[in-house]
Amino acid sequence: MSGAQAERLRRFEMAPVRxxxxxxxxxxxxxxxxxSFASMVEPTFFLLCFGYGFGSMVAVIGDxxxxxxxxxxxxxTAALFTSVFPGMFNGYIRRVFQHTYDAMLAAxxxxxxxxxxxxxxxxxxSAVYSCTPLIVALFFGLxxxxxxxxxxVATFFTALGFGLFGMWTSSVVPSINSFDYVIxxxxxxxxxxxxxxxxxxALPAWAETxxxxxxxxxxxxxxxHMVFGIRPLADLGHLAVLAAFAALMWTIAVRGMxxxxxx
Amino acid sequence: xxxxxxxxxVGAGSAAAIxxxxxxxxxxxxxxxxxxxxxxxxGICLGLLGPNGAGKSTTMKMLTAQAVPTEGxxxxxxxxxxxxxxxxxxxxxxxxxxxxxDEELTARENLEVFAHLYRVPRxxxxxxxxxxxxxxxxxxxxxxxVDDLSGGMxxxxxxARGLVHRPRLVLLDEPTVGLDPQVRAELWGxxxxxxxxxxxxxMSTHYIEEAERLADxxxxxxxxxxxxxxxxxxxxxxxxxxxxxxHYGPPDRLAEVERLARGAGLPTRRTGPSVSVLxxxxxxxxxxxxxxxxxxxxxxxxxxxxxVLTGESVE
Numbered sequence: 001m002s003g004a005q006a007e008r009l010r011r012f013e014m015a016p017v018r019x020x021x022x023x024x025x026x027x028x029x030x031x032x033x034x035x036s037f038a039s040m041v042e043p044t045f046f047l048l049c050f051g052y053g054f055g056s057m058v059a060v061i062g063d064x065x066x067x068x069x070x071x072x073x074x075x076x077t078a079a080l081f082t083s084v085f086p087g088m089f090n091g092y093i094r095r096v097f098q099h100t101y102d103a104m105l106a107a108x109x110x111x112x113x114x115x116x117x118x119x120x121x122x123x124x125x126s127a128v129y130s131c132t133p134l135i136v137a138l139f140f141g142l143x144x145x146x147x148x149x150x151x152x153v154a155t156f157f158t159a160l161g162f163g164l165f166g167m168w169t170s171s172v173v174p175s176i177n178s179f180d181y182v183i184x185x186x187x188x189x190x191x192x193x194x195x196x197x198x199x200x201x202a203l204p205a206w207a208e209t210x211x212x213x214x215x216x217x218x219x220x221x222x223x224x225h226m227v228f229g230i231r232p233l234a235d236l237g238h239l240a241v242l243a244a245f246a247a248l249m250w251t252i253a254v255r256g257m258x259x260x261x262x263x
Numbered sequence: 264x265x266x267x268x269x270x271x272x273v274g275a276g277s278a279a280a281i282x283x284x285x286x287x288x289x290x291x292x293x294x295x296x297x298x299x300x301x302x303x304x305x306g307i308c309l310g311l312l313g314p315n316g317a318g319k320s321t322t323m324k325m326l327t328a329q330a331v332p333t334e335g336x337x338x339x340x341x342x343x344x345x346x347x348x349x350x351x352x353x354x355x356x357x358x359x360x361x362x363x364x365d366e367e368l369t370a371r372e373n374l375e376v377f378a379h380l381y382r383v384p385r386x387x388x389x390x391x392x393x394x395x396x397x398x399x400x401x402x403x404x405x406x407x408x409v410d411d412l413s414g415g416m417x418x419x420x421x422x423a424r425g426l427v428h429r430p431r432l433v434l435l436d437e438p439t440v441g442l443d444p445q446v447r448a449e450l451w452g453x454x455x456x457x458x459x460x461x462x463x464x465x466m467s468t469h470y471i472e473e474a475e476r477l478a479d480x481x482x483x484x485x486x487x488x489x490x491x492x493x494x495x496x497x498x499x500x501x502x503x504x505x506x507x508x509x510h511y512g513p514p515d516r517l518a519e520v521e522r523l524a525r526g527a528g529l530p531t532r533r534t535g536p537s538v539s540v541l542x543x544x545x546x547x548x549x550x551x552x553x554x555x556x557x558x559x560x561x562x563x564x565x566x567x568x569x570x571v572l573t574g575e576s577v578e
């Protein structure tokens with residue numbers, strides 16, 4: 001080992017990240033068909049139900065056709081669900097049941113690299129899959145726009161934050177059953193008051209304020225603007241909130257996982 | 264077997280592959296490792312013996328910085344641990360007690376992931392994985408999911424995973440626990456092959472036979488520290504002597520044999536339905552008469568040493 005290489009081993013490195021991604025890729029080869037099926041079919045159902053069913057009562061919200069409003073909102077919920085659940089369940093199962101993380105940490109991998117690798121994989125995958133509602137919506141009459149190409153940026157940061165949030169909760173819960181508290185107590189309200197199915201200004205003032213603290217609200221706003229027209233200043237603000245959320249979650253996820261994995 | 268060792272690394276200041284000095288590890292009020300001193304010279308196979316709870320697994324975890332010592336200093340391949348443990352981990356292989364292979368992946372994929380994690384250069388990766396499969400005799404089964412491999416195959420794969428980067432030092436934590444005798448014998452051949460090629464091996468075990476067959480030296484651990492150290496023959500000679508006489512009988516008779524032998528300063532141990540009197544070659548004729556002629560003679564072994572030094576009752 002050369003001196004330079006030895007030096008590099010001390011800090012954050014890409015080699016362990018690539019190794020963890022190699023593991024994820026091998027697993028992904030086995031489940032990509034089912035995940036792809038779900039990610040296309042679920043938004044189709046949402047758009048059929050809400051777009052046609054609910055949309056028959058509510059034709060427009062603000063400047064948007066209701067179906068377009070929902071389609072962009074569902075991008076946010078997809079980013080939430082395809083990141084927070086893998087973060088929680090993979091984080092717990094691989095640490096507690098499969099001992100995958102113990103195996104990796106016996107190799108030259110540190111906890112912060114492991115967490116970064118797992119979360120960035122989740123975020124990258126989620127960033128792509130979260131866009132499927134827009135593709136489905138194109139068939140329901142959504143007008144294509146160049147801004148749509150930016151949507152993966154918004155969903156990546158959203159999924160990074162929620163994936164790390166999931167990993168953090170996996171280091172906190174005493175058993176896998178305790179995820180019920182997280183799902184019902186945290187994930188469901190986040191999903192409901194994010195301006196996905198109705199605008200948050202329809203909520204009572206306190207709930208509207210609370211929704212502004214919800215990172216998913218900022219994701220949904222950002223996605224709508226990317227699809228229907230960028231508002232540079234506001235959108236930089238939304239992106240900054242998502243990035244700050246991800247940074248905060250990274251800090252507590254690394255700390256939580258280190259506490260559990262290193263005696 | 265086509266295992267080659269990695270080129271010698273810089274940073275290996277001392278000759279010892281592993282060195283622990285005054286290491287203490289407490290979990291709350293419980294002390295798992297209690298002032299452990301242990302040196303493992305390069306190139307040997309050291310058997311770490313001890314009953315359950317002696318601190319063997321905690322010691323193994325501290326060597327990879329998966330546990331941080333409360334006190335004391337640890338050096339692995341010349342690198343201070345945990346401060347530079349990542350460099351130490353890059354140069355050593357670890358075979359854990361608990362099977363933590365990924366069951367959903369194939370044998371080959373499991374090795375490929377670790378070839379990445381161990382930074383095997385891209386050009387050499389395929390060859391390294393092929394070699395590791397060959398060591399584990401799994402070349403034919405490389406495309407099989409781990410879930411569908413037998414217990415023995417899984418353990419061979421687990422060992423091969425720790426060798427995929429051709430480490431200079433291998434930690435084996437109870438490598439053959441729970442396996443058939445045939446599979447154990449096969450793994451012993453594999454481990455012996457490593458040592459023959461100059462790889463340093465630290466192997467924890469509570470199978471005495473395993474240590475007797477494989478280890479150049481043994482360190483016997485009890486209550487978190489090393490209480491005896493030497494080659495298996497030295498340990499047997501020092502603590503159990505050359506020969507042992509086993510006396511069978513009802514409980515009263517066994518207690519009587521124990522009392523007589525201990526009165527003469529001879530160590531004894533219960534061996535199921537009998538009492539073994541160790542160092543039998545030193546029994547004086549008068550004591551031999553008292554003990555009676557019903558004794559069965561056998562050679563002293565490492566198990567006698569183990570029981571005499573770590574106590575008869577299991578905690």
